[in-house]
Amino acid sequence: MFILNNLIVALAEIVDIILLGYIIIIFARAIISWVNPDPYNKIVIFLYRFTEPVLQPIRKILPLPMRNIGIDFSPIIVVLVLYFLRLFLVPTIRHLASLF
Numbered sequence: 001m002f003i004l005n006n007l008i009v010a011l012a013e014i015v016d017i018i019l020l021g022y023i024i025i026i027f028a029r030a031i032i033s034w035v036n037p038d039p040y041n042k043i044v045i046f047l048y049r050f051t052e053p054v055l056q057p058i059r060k061i062l063p064l065p066m067r068n069i070g071i072d073f074s075p076i077i078v079v080l081v082l083y084f085l086r087l088f089l090v091p092t093i094r095h096l097a098s099l100f
Contacts (some may be wrong), residue, residue, distance in 0.1 A: 008097035
């Protein structure tokens with residue numbers, strides 16, 4: 001049973017690393033948006049392609065007054081959701097491992 005326990009703990013760690021990595025990528029995208037980046041830069045293209053599928057639906061959900069003030073709140077919302085998942089999902093998976 002210890003093998004299943006270690007497998008689930010490893011899964012929790014991988015989920016934690018993936019969530020943290022995506023939070024860092026969202027922050028990088030937000031910082032890049034403060035300047036006028038070269039749209040043909042490979043890093044900028046990567047950041048936009050990797051984050052836009054998550055940010056675009058959040059932008060559509062936001063009320064119209066929040067979209068028209070010139071500040072994009074979608075990265076903040078996505079980071080809060082990802083941080084919540086790190087605080088809730090990862091310990092839950094670890095706790096599940098302790099049951100085996």
